Each structure stands twice: as structure tokens, then as C-alpha cells.
Amino acid sequence: MTDYEPFIAEQTDEKVAVYPGTFDPITMGHLDIINRALEIFDRVIIAVAINPGKEPVFSLDKRLEMIRDSFGANEHRVGVEAVEGLIVDFAYRRGAKAIVRGLRAVSDFDYEFQMALMNRRLEREVETVFLMTAFRWIYISSSIIKDAARHGGDISGLVPDHVCEALREEFMKKT
Numbered sequence: 001m002t003d004y005e006p007f008i009a010e011q012t013d014e015k016v017a018v019y020p021g022t023f024d025p026i027t028m029g030h031l032d033i034i035n036r037a038l039e040i041f042d043r044v045i046i047a048v049a050i051n052p053g054k055e056p057v058f059s060l061d062k063r064l065e066m067i068r069d070s071f072g073a074n075e076h077r078v079g080v081e082a083v084e085g086l087i088v089d090f091a092y093r094r095g096a097k098a099i100v101r102g103l104r105a106v107s108d109f110d111y112e113f114q115m116a117l118m119n120r121r122l123e124r125e126v127e128t129v130f131l132m133t134a135f136r137w138i139y140i141s142s143s144i145i146k147d148a149a150r151h152g153g154d155i156s157g158l159v160p161d162h163v164c165e166a167l168r169e170e171f172m173k174k175t
Contacts, residue, residue, distance in 0.1 A: 014041075014042035014043050015040075015041045015042045015043075015097055015098075016041060016042065016043045016044070016045065016094060016095060016096040016097065016098075017037055017040070017041040017043075017044050017045070017096055017097065017098040017099065017100045017129065018044070018045045018046075018047050018087065018090065018091040018094065018096045018098070018099050018100065019033065019034055019037060019044055019045070019046050019047065019099075019100040019101075019102075020046075020047040020048075020049055020083065020087040020090075020099065021046075021047075021048070021049060022048065022049050022051055022054060022056060022063070022142070023046070023048055023063050023066075023067055023142070024054075024056035024057055024058055024063055024142050024146070025057070025058060025063065025066055025142055025145065025146070025159055025163045025166070025167065026063075026066055026067050026070055026142075026159065026160070026163060027137070027140055027141070027142055027145055027158060027159050027163075028137055028140070028157070028158055028159060028160070029102065029104070029133045029134075029137035029138075029140050029141070030102070031070060031160070032102075032133055032134045032137055033100065033102040033131050033133060034046065034078065036131055037100045037129075037131065038077055038078070040129070041097075041098065041100075042077065043077050043078070043079065044077065044078055044079070044100065045078075045079040045080075045081060045094055045096065046067055046078060046079065046080045046081070047081060047082075047083040047087060047090055047091075048060065048063050048064055048067065048080065048081065048082050048083065049083055049084075049087070050082055050083065050084045057146055057167075057170055058166070058170070060082055062166070064080055064082060066160075066162065066163050066166060067080045068080050069160070069162050070160045070162075070163070086122065087099060087119070088119040088122050088123045088126050089122075089123070091123070091126045092123050092125060092126055096126060097125070097126065097127060098126065098127045098128065098129045099116075099119060099126060099127070099128045099129070100128075100129050100131060101115075101116070101128060101129070101130050101131070102130075102131055102132075102133050103130050103131070103132050103133065104132075104133050104137075104138045104139070104141070105138065109130075112128075112130065115128070116128035116130075137158075140158050145158055145159055145167070146167070149164075149167040149168065149171055150171050155167065
């Protein structure tokens with residue numbers, strides 16, 4: 001699925017974290033969490049989940065491309081990989097010490113806390129780190145962005161410009 005070798009942390013002493021999600025599409029809130037995680041960790045692997053229970057707007061390849069384009073070729077500290085199965089297993093195989101989860105509101109915490117406890121039960125060497133999104137992004141989610149874009153709403157500034165354009169093109173095809 002990728003044109004490069006997956007990053008394996010055991011090759012170095014870097015502190016690596018995994019940031020999982022479907023990223024359909026990546027938003028400024030996601031980018032905020034990733035950039036803040038890079039202040040804590042040496043490297044962040046963005047794990048783009050393949051979830052058969054969801055019907056994403058964008059193909060897996062398009063989501064991977066949009067995420068990579070959000071960082072540019074110079075961001076050597078960010079890896080982007082597709083992942084199927086348990087995120088905690090993926091993180092362990094990559095030598096990551098943490099799974100990063102973004103929280104927007106108290107309502108996110110209950111679910112995320114349960115997942116963190118289960119992941120801890122499955123693999124004690126991988127911690128979960130919660131980061132609160134910046135206040136300016138607290139109200140956005142990929143679902144809200146897609147809904148606004150689907151109905152012609154102005155989502156500029158809430159997603160990177162190339163993602164805004166991709167959403168416009170995608171929803172123009174469906175009208």
C-alpha cells in the first residue's frame with residue numbers, strides 16, 4: 001500500500017507515537033494534535049484505519065495522499081501508514097511507546113478512556129496519551145466538515161486548502 005518501508009522504532013532510540021483515525025478527511029484539529037504530539041515525541045506515525053464498518057468519502061489512497069500533502073516532503077518526523085486490525089498491535093510492532101488520542105469535549109473522554117484501558121490490557125508497553133485540541137478547533141470533526149461541504153458550506157480554514165478543494169470536487173461529482 002505504501003511506496004516506502006514502514007518505520008520501525010527499534011532501529012533508533014526515538015520516542016515514537018501512533019496517532020490513529022480514519023482521517024476522512026484530515027482537519028485542522030487533527031493537524032493541531034499531530035503538531036503538538038511532535039513537541040513531545042520524536043516521531044508520529046499517522047495510522048489511517050481501514051474500517052469495514054464505515055463508508056468513507058475518500059478512498060484509502062486519497063486519504064493517505066491528503067495527509068502526506070498536509071506535511072509536505074520535508075516533514076521527516078511524520079509517517080503515514082494504512083492499518084488494519086488493532087491499533088495497539090500496530091503501535092507495538094512499530095516500537096511506539098504511545099497512542100495519541102485527541103479530545104474535544106468531555107463526551108469524547110468516556111469512549112477514549114474505555115479504549116485506553118482495553119489497549120493497556122492488551123499491551124502494557126504502549127501507553128495512551130490524551131491531548132486536548134486547541135480551543136479554536138474544539139467544535140470540528142471530519143463528519144461535521146463533510147456535512148457542511150456536502151451542502152455547499154464554506155469550510156475554508158477548517159481543513160488544509162488541498163483538502164477543501166478535494167471535498168468540493170468530490171461533492172460536485174455527486175450532484
